[in-house]
Amino acid sequence: MALDVELSETREFLAQHEPFDALPAGVLDRLPAGLTVEYFRRGTRLIERGRDNHHLYVLRSGAADVHDTQGSLVERGGEGACFGSITLTQGNPSTFDVTAIEDCLALLLPAEDFHRLCTDHPAFAAFFDAQRASRMSGAVASLQLSTTGSAILKTHVRELVGREPIGVDGAATVREAAQVMSRKGVSALLVMEGERLAGILTDRDLRTRVLAAGVDPGIRVSEVMTADPVTGDVDALAFEVLLEMVGRHIHHLPIIDAHDRPVGLVTTTDLLRLEQSNPVYLAGDIAKQPDVDGVARVSSRLPQVVLSLVEQDASADDIGRVVTAVGDAVERRLLALAEADLGPAPVPYCWVALGSRARLEQALAADQDTAILIDDAVQPEHAGWFEALAGRVTADLVACGYPRCTGDVMATNPRWRQPLAQWRREFSTWLTEPVPDAILGASIFFDMRAVHGDASLHARLQRHVLATAPGARLFLAHLAKQATANEPPLGFFRGFVLEKAGSHRHTLDIKRGGIGAVVELARVHALSTGSPAVNTRSRIEAAREAGILGDDKAADLRDAFEFISYVRLRHQAAQVRRGDLPDNHVSPDDLSSFDKRHLREAFSIVRHAQSTLAHRFPMHYIS
Numbered sequence: 001m002a003l004d005v006e007l008s009e010t011r012e013f014l015a016q017h018e019p020f021d022a023l024p025a026g027v028l029d030r031l032p033a034g035l036t037v038e039y040f041r042r043g044t045r046l047i048e049r050g051r052d053n054h055h056l057y058v059l060r061s062g063a064a065d066v067h068d069t070q071g072s073l074v075e076r077g078g079e080g081a082c083f084g085s086i087t088l089t090q091g092n093p094s095t096f097d098v099t100a101i102e103d104c105l106a107l108l109l110p111a112e113d114f115h116r117l118c119t120d121h122p123a124f125a126a127f128f129d130a131q132r133a134s135r136m137s138g139a140v141a142s143l144q145l146s147t148t149g150s151a152i153l154k155t156h157v158r159e160l161v162g163r164e165p166i167g168v169d170g171a172a173t174v175r176e177a178a179q180v181m182s183r184k185g186v187s188a189l190l191v192m193e194g195e196r197l198a199g200i201l202t203d204r205d206l207r208t209r210v211l212a213a214g215v216d217p218g219i220r221v222s223e224v225m226t227a228d229p230v231t232g233d234v235d236a237l238a239f240e241v242l243l244e245m246v247g248r249h250i251h252h253l254p255i256i257d258a259h260d261r262p263v264g265l266v267t268t269t270d271l272l273r274l275e276q277s278n279p280v281y282l283a284g285d286i287a288k289q290p291d292v293d294g295v296a297r298v299s300s301r302l303p304q305v306v307l308s309l310v311e312q313d314a315s316a317d318d319i320g321r322v323v324t325a326v327g328d329a330v331e332r333r334l335l336a337l338a339e340a341d342l343g344p345a346p347v348p349y350c351w352v353a354l355g356s357r358a359r360l361e362q363a364l365a366a367d368q369d370t371a372i373l374i375d376d377a378v379q380p381e382h383a384g385w386f387e388a389l390a391g392r393v394t395a396d397l398v399a400c401g402y403p404r405c406t407g408d409v410m411a412t413n414p415r416w417r418q419p420l421a422q423w424r425r426e427f428s429t430w431l432t433e434p435v436p437d438a439i440l441g442a443s444i445f446f447d448m449r450a451v452h453g454d455a456s457l458h459a460r461l462q463r464h465v466l467a468t469a470p471g472a473r474l475f476l477a478h479l480a481k482q483a484t485a486n487e488p489p490l491g492f493f494r495g496f497v498l499e500k501a502g503s504h505r506h507t508l509d510i511k512r513g514g515i516g517a518v519v520e521l522a523r524v525h526a527l528s529t530g531s532p533a534v535n536t537r538s539r540i541e542a543a544r545e546a547g548i549l550g551d552d553k554a555a556d557l558r559d560a561f562e563f564i565s566y567v568r569l570r571h572q573a574a575q576v577r578r579g580d581l582p583d584n585h586v587s588p589d590d591l592s593s594f595d596k597r598h599l600r601e602a603f604s605i606v607r608h609a610q611s612t613l614a615h616r617f618p619m620h621y622i623s
Helices: 002-015 025-034 085-092 110-121 121-133 135-145 174-184 201-212 238-248 268-276 279-287 294-298 301-310 317-341 380-399 420-432 434-447 455-470 474-485 511-529 536-545 551-578 595-615
Strands: 037-038 044-045 054-062 066-067 073-077 097-100 104-110 167-169 188-193 196-202 252-256 262-265 349-354 371-376 417-419 448-453
Touching: 002 054, 025 104, 066 294, 073 174, 085 110, 097 294, 097 511, 104 110, 104 201, 110 121, 121 455, 135 252, 174 188, 174 201, 174 317, 188 294, 196 201, 196 252, 196 279, 279 294, 279 317, 279 595, 301 317, 301 551, 317 380, 317 448, 317 551, 349 434, 371 380, 371 420, 371 455, 371 551, 380 417, 417 420, 417 448, 420 434, 420 455, 420 474, 434 511, 448 455, 455 474, 455 511, 474 511, 474 595, 511 536, 511 551, 511 595, 551 595
Parallel strands: 167 188, 371 417
Antiparallel strands: 037 104, 044 097, 054 104, 066 073, 066 097, 188 196, 252 262, 349 371, 349 448
């Protein structure tokens, strides 16, 4: 009986955390019996760099840090966090250390069970793809490995401690402590017992634990302080301290030396002054905004973030993930604000991103591409709620710097706000009865990613598409024709083909014939193999693994995509620096001879890849 209770509790725990919460009930029922439980004391390693790992670790309690080969902090996770997926998907030995920073209880899922779940449940696999490659951990890794580093990554905490610690004895009264805080002009005090740090008292503690609670200010400060507070190492990087504070939702952090003696106190405000354009702050600040104006104000810092990342030589791939993560944060906050006003959704739904943001490749100058998948239980009387949600969020996105899609590919279009069954019919029509014009407009919908709501709706649609696409040869031929028609801007004698008229005359449209061409090539390859990959680099890798692209050709195409994307981002960063609106039109006059030479080579690689694709599909008889 005790064992049954333990398995039931484990099942309920998993059901409350991603990505297990998206698994079918029957799968969740069986899963706990295949798990083992291990206890790790603080300071011990769950996974060790250089050693093989054959399990996914799910923290039942405690917290752990992930450090890369250079010892840099890459990720921090608490209850429900998963570690080890990289070795399970990319191979051993591990290139990361995962170390318990608190006593941890971990659930261990064997590799074979992990792979089976990934195969049977695309949403489960997609979670780990995103965990490995996206959100803030990818951006953080990029920043920490950059050659120059940002201020917050180069600064040690010692440099932030600008004054001697201000404290009181634990025997002092709350009134006396408040008087010290007022006299010294500080928002927190260290509470000492001799030379030992016993606790911390903040202005928030005074408000919530004393004034609001009606407590007599004559009591000892030790009765209302936060005892044994979390502390920071004076020799740590400011960035590590930031992660500690953000992860624990604390505003004040006592700093101690090697002998555990307090040397000062830092606040999140100190760190914010250090670098406002850090993407970690940006995404976190967006999530805290109480209204649309606040979201718009914070998201307006994104161009400066991109400029900073370009100046640090971060890769185009990593910058695209940062821009995407910020876009996701904006959209999720706007959706949450809208739901707070409109009330709960009448039935489950999933708000999805399309196009470059779905692929984790968004740059500046991007417009909106969104849709809504609605549970089939929806009734006619529910339509108004979803129409109101789409209209509000779309308008709010405009206010936040994301213009409307000129092709009306937005959730405000009733065609792209449908029950799941209608979405299945829509995709089935594209796949089995392809019409050239329809395919041209529909291709963006094959780059789709769940952003908010019930992700299982997207997972079910994705399963349907991936099961049908490999056999849809006529559809793939139309898609391939579209991909090969989008030629790189390179002339017969390897000269650049420039825009001949309009406001962008004498410039390269680096998105349409460069980035866009690779995106379309990779999309055809991925769909033809039934790969769930959406990111272009991941799709190229899937084509390599399927034997469609040789190792060298896949590497060349991947490098060409990175180079072209980086040239675009550097161009946009220069526009931000000048105060211009970012676009995708690059003047050859702004390119060095090195850039021109390698851009020609990149375009040649793309053109050759298009020729290879043309031979895979019978395009000669389609119009």
